[in-house]
Amino acid sequence: MNKILAISVNTFKESIRDKTLLSLSILGFLLIAASKIFVPISIGQAHKIIKDFGLGMVELFSLFTVVLIGTRILYQEIERKTIYSIMSKPVRDWEFVFGKFLGLYYLIIFIQFILFIIFILFTRFYLGGVDWYLLNALYFFLFEFLLLNALALFLSCFTTPITAGILTLMMFFIGQLTHYLKDLVVVMKLPELSPIVNFLYFILPNFSVFNVKASVVYHIPISINSYFLAFSYSVLYSTILLILSSIFYSLKEYQ
Amino acid sequence: MKVIEIKNLVKIYSSPFMRRKTFGVNGLNMDVAEGETFGLLGPNGAGKTTVLKIITGLLKPSSGSVMLWGGMDMILAKKRMGFLPENPTFYRHLNGIELLRFYSRLYDRNTKEEELEEILELVGLKKDIYRRISTYSKGMIQRIGFAQAFIGDPDLLILDEPLSGLDPIGRKELKDLIQKVNSSGKTILLSSHILSDVEAICNRVGIIIEGKMKKIGYLREILKTDIRYTDIEIEGIKKKEWLKKYGNLREEGEVTYIRTSDEEKRDKVIKLITEKGGSVISVVPQRMSLEEHFMKTVYE
Incomplete structure (x- = not known):
């Protein structure tokens, strides 16, 4: 456990210095602040539009972080040859993979907290009060990006960072729509496709379980089952992906 | 006791999209006994680094066997081993002591802060412990590379081109350090291009050509034969x-x-x-x- 913690803390410390992250954070801050431009054009809906836009920005910048930094995190170690002095020490492949995964996850938590604080302060300043109900979205974001982080790491085990980045983006957007797959078979009246669609439905990550933005913005109560589903689905799926990542990673050689 | 025993080691490099296969190592046999300073010699591309990487578990052999301490589990063996890679690179955001602290945590036992400072003193970096690695010179990187290899007080040190890129003073100091470490009973396996250094440090050498061990023996015996x-x-x-x-x-x-x-x-x-x-x-x-x-x- 000490080894995983050491690798994860080091990964976090290294990633936080990444110039890409700094650019993303500044852009994130500016875009959250830019939501103010919607106030004059939103007839009586300013509160909702600003909240919706702000939550969207937090999600978008978390996504960029995973795609731009997360998919490079394993590759960089090999490319810069820092891996030699780590893997020649008594470190197992899975300990290294879990350590890198956690390090990146600390970074995502850090970014989401920072962006959320900016967002909350912004709503306090422009909307005249803090909407604490928004924090529910943070809970779902944390589990959504736990899963996306594991997915990015898994894909980067056997592809280049660019390919892994594109695939991660694709999986994220497809994952928002997987719940429509089953409806598609019914609407299109194609029962013969049902086994394939069912297979895809179960194998592809379903990110819609984390989408509570509308409920949060419109103050619609979120059931306890949704909290539990988001937690259990994310942890279980991520664990499977991390186990697979460790297996793929153990096949790697450091030439 | 034999610390390293290699039998019929073969390493083939192949690309999934190319039919061509390259032999990194081709049927190599060698062993290193406890307390020896073994020098691995060979021209560029002979397979020296490949052999060292297989021993340290960074590469997997295509066939043949590598046994450490008579067949010890790799993770246990790694606890008793220190490795200095060729042209090492380290995390640039850390300073000297932070880097050693990080590596020491990769062992299951706790290394005291004083112990890490002692290692840095041993390699001549005591005054630079709070300096960022990104500001280190090549010689200092090589020294911190030695330092990370010394963590955990290993019984076996594997050094890939340990004296390359150093100025004459640095070379002399690190050569003395290797000899000092060896005199404390540790086994050393090193590869080098600088033959005069190998002659001064090692008591046994092996010459690898095209992945095969062409000559192996005690230095004094090899040199004695040809007056x-x-x-x-x-x-x-x-x-x-x-x-x-x-x-x-x-x-x-x-x-x-x-x-x-x-x-x-x-x-x-x-x-x-x-x-x-x-x-x-x-x-x-x-x-x-x-x-x-x-x-x-x-x-x-």
């Missing part, structure tokens, strides 16, 4: 013309040297000199240097 000629230093002989039939004559002031490559002539001339009232100051056999051996093995 090219003997220089005899004499004095007290006035008429020297007769000496010419025993070898080349060379006079440097009062001192005369005879260089002979024939053992019979050597013994005979020594006997005659003493009989004629002269004295033999020294008899120095001139052996082939490791470099000459190396070149001979490469072109054989």
